[in-house]
Amino acid sequence: LLIYYNGDYVPKSEATTSVYDHGFLYGDGVFEGIRAYNGRVFKLREHVDRLYDSARAIALNIPLSKEEMEEAILETLRKNNLTDAYIRPIVSRGIGDLGLDPRKCPIPNVFIISQEWGAMYGDLYEVGLTGVTVSVRRNSCDALSPNIKSLNYLNNILAKIEANEKGGDEAIFFDQNGYLSEGSGDNIFIIKNGKVYTPPTINNLKGITRATAIELLADMGIETHVENLGMFDLYTADEIFVTGTAAEAAPLVKVDGRPIGDGKPGPITGKMVAAFEHITTTTGTP
Ligand code: PLP
Numbered sequence: 588l589l590i591y592y593n594g595d596y597v598p599k600s601e602a603t604t605s606v607y608d609h610g611f612l613y614g615d616g617v618f619e620g621i622r623a624y625n626g627r628v629f630k631l632r633e634h635v636d637r638l639y640d641s642a643r644a645i646a647l648n649i650p651l652s653k654e655e656m657e658e659a660i661l662e663t664l665r666k667n668n669l670t671d672a673y674i675r676p677i678v679s680r681g682i683g684d685l686g687l688d689p690r691k692c693p694i695p696n697v698f699i700i701s702q703e704w705g706a707m708y709g710d711l712y713e714v715g716l717t718g719v720t721v722s723v724r725r726n727s728c729d730a731l732s733p734n735i736k737s738l739n740y741l742n743n744i745l746a747k748i749e750a751n752e753k754g755g756d757e758a759i760f761f762d763q764n765g766y767l768s769e770g771s772g773d774n775i776f777i778i779k780n781g782k783v784y785t786p787p788t789i790n791n792l793k794g795i796t797r798a799t800a801i802e803l804l805a806d807m808g809i810e811t812h813v814e815n816l817g818m819f820d821l822y823t824a825d826e827i828f829v830t831g832t833a834a835e836a837a838p839l840v841k842v843d844g845r846p847i848g849d850g851k852p853g854p855i856t857g858k859m860v861a862a863f864e865h866i867t868t869t870t871g872t873p
Pocket of ligand 1: 770771772773774791792793830831832
């Protein structure tokens with residue numbers, strides 16, 4: 588397996604950075620998660636745009652144009668003969684002395700990892716996932732803004748630990764005000780009385796799958812209501828599904844041990860899972 592490393596393609600064992608990389612020392616950097624289906628990269632430009640926005644938000648200049656980044660991503664897949672893959676571009680502040688100051692790191696490090704990848708949750712797409720609400724908050728007003736895909740994912744990791752301890756598949760966050768935020772790696776949609784709701788993206792990642800889901804629902808004649816939601820809306824939903832590059836569109840059939848609706852994936856969720864499978868396998872950058 589070859590990893591892109593600052594313009595070179597190096598074997599996995601040689602794709603190593605220094606302990607003085609500020610990505611490692613301070614979580615100072617950004618990343619993306621992208622999928623390829625049938626040899627085509629899904630929403631490539633959207634992911635590259637978000638990578639550069641994440642970088643801008645932390646005042647990090649990526650030393651490649653967006654076109655060069657896209658080409659590097661596609662070339663990483665070609666070099667590894669991958670058609671169905673997960674792709675992880677990472678840009679760290681670079682290597683410097685100890686100390687937070689980014690001026691210690693003149694040159695960012697750019698890595699692109701790719702690997703073969705199938706469905707994240709296996710047969711759970713038909714059965715549905717279980718969710719656990721967690722005590723860790725997704726805070727929309729500190730440096731770990733949910734909008735930045737930064738190398739500091741501690742909030743999400745703590746949420747995942749809590750979900751693991753409680754025996755759930757995915758953690759569900761609320762923000763500092765008690766509003767529904769997102770999952771540890773996906774956005775959330777709630778269906779109630781035939782209407783679809785999702786939280787505004789001030790307190791969650793501007794998910795590319797989320798945007799795709801809103802479009803697919805519109806194509807089905809279903810409007811998505813973007814509004815603040817709470818614990819009540821979660822517990823009383825008829826259906827819930829989550830969306831993410833890794834998770835795709837997946838039904839959530841239980842929250843905190845309580846069945847959602849009748850505890851089975853609902854009809855709108857079913858249509859969404861099918862529509863998402865269709866769009867990922869019929870579009871994308873070759
Ligand atoms: N929320 C978080 C915290 C994530 O890490 C991800 C994954 O990228 C998502 C949501 C879903 O976003 P996307 O659909 O762009 O993959």
